[in-house]
Amino acid sequence: MPSPVADPLFNQSLEKGLAVLRAFDASHRTLTLGELAELTGMSKGSAQRTVHTLQVLGYVGKHPQTRRFQLLPKVIDIGFNYLAAxxxxxxxxxxxxxxxxxxxxxxxxxxxxxxxxxxxxxxxxxxxxxxxxxxxxxxxxxxxxxxxxxxxxxxxxxxxxxxxxxxxxxxxxxxxxxxxxxxxxxxxxxxxxxxxxxxxxxxxxxxxxxxxxxxxxxxxxxxxxxxxxxxxxxxxxxxxxxxxxxxxxxxxxxxxxxx
Structure with missing residues (x-):
């Protein structure tokens, strides 16, 4: 992830959450915790906390067979709100x-x-x-x-x-x-x-x-x-x-x- 300019209002936790969501794409439809950490530049501990939060909020889940992480339909709400307005x-x-x-x-x-x-x-x-x-x-x-x-x-x-x-x-x-x-x-x-x-x-x-x-x-x-x-x-x-x-x-x- 790019290092933000020093800003007392900048929320790094939110930045990490968005980085995890952006890590999923057509080439990475499912990811392990280690793969997410590598793609986002986080430590495994930081990636685990971020993914857990997104799971609790309903944006990320685990594939029922592979147990790899994947995006859930709730993420569509974010983009749709932009399009609708x-x-x-x-x-x-x-x-x-x-x-x-x-x-x-x-x-x-x-x-x-x-x-x-x-x-x-x-x-x-x-x-x-x-x-x-x-x-x-x-x-x-x-x-x-x-x-x-x-x-x-x-x-x-x-x-x-x-x-x-x-x-x-x-x-x-x-x-x-x-x-x-x-x-x-x-x-x-x-x-x-x-x-x-x-x-x-x-x-x-x-x-x-x-x-x-x-x-x-x-x-x-x-x-x-x-x-x-x-x-x-x-x-x-x-x-x-x-x-x-x-x-x-x-x-x-x-x-x-x-x-």
């Missing part, structure tokens, strides 16, 4: 629905968290999709259309700083990892109003995205479609889907003033 999601709902219907593809809304984008709303297509990206999932900015759309509203210096703040591994053979190459895509988005990604994060998956901005032009989110390569070429997606994405992002941006 979010004015951006309420404003975007009708426009995302219309975008999904008019395009026939999955329409999503994402927000920035550090150097990632997190899904906060989504309308799924009834057609086959190669990748499941549920609400709450985080994806990196550098190799996604939604991340590049959000970055396009920032000055180049801030974009470089964000790109340099986290690793940029090649997720597929098509992933752009160089800062200058990514900046070119970001700059193009400023001119065209949208940006793309073709199989840079997941094979078989593309992205067409546009930024959602407030009345001062600051990015608050990004809208994107996820057309699969099995149904679309990039040229077709840009010609037919990009105008729909731009219009959806513009409509959401304009509607924010009423919330």
């Amino acid at each position: 979010h004015p951006l999601i309420r404003a975007a709902h009708p426009y995302l629905s219309q975008l999904a219907q008019s395009s026939g593809e999955t329409a999503s809304l994402t927000e920035a968290v550090d150097a990632d984008m997190v899904y906060i709303a989504q309308f799924l297509t009834t057609q086959h999709i190669p990748v499941l990206t549920p609400v709450g999932m985080r994806i990196p900015m550098y190799c996604t259309s939604s991340g590049r759309a959000w970055l396009s509203t920032l000055p180049d210096a801030q974009v470089r700083s964000l790109l340099g703040s986290a690793p940029r591994p090649a997720r597929t053979p098509n992933t752009l990892t160089g800062v200058n190459a990514i900046l070119e895509r970001v700059a193009l988005c400023r001119k065209t109003g949208y940006t793309t990604n073709r199989e840079e994060l997941f094979l078989g998956d593309m992205g067409i995205a546009a930024p959602v901005v407030d009345n001062q032009g600051r990015a608050v989110a990004a809208v994107h479609l996820s057309p699969p390569t099995s149904r679309w070429t990039m040229d077709e997606a840009q010609a037919k889907l990009a105008p729909l994405v731009i219009e959806c992002a513009r409509a959401i941006s304009q509607s924010l003033a009423t919330y």
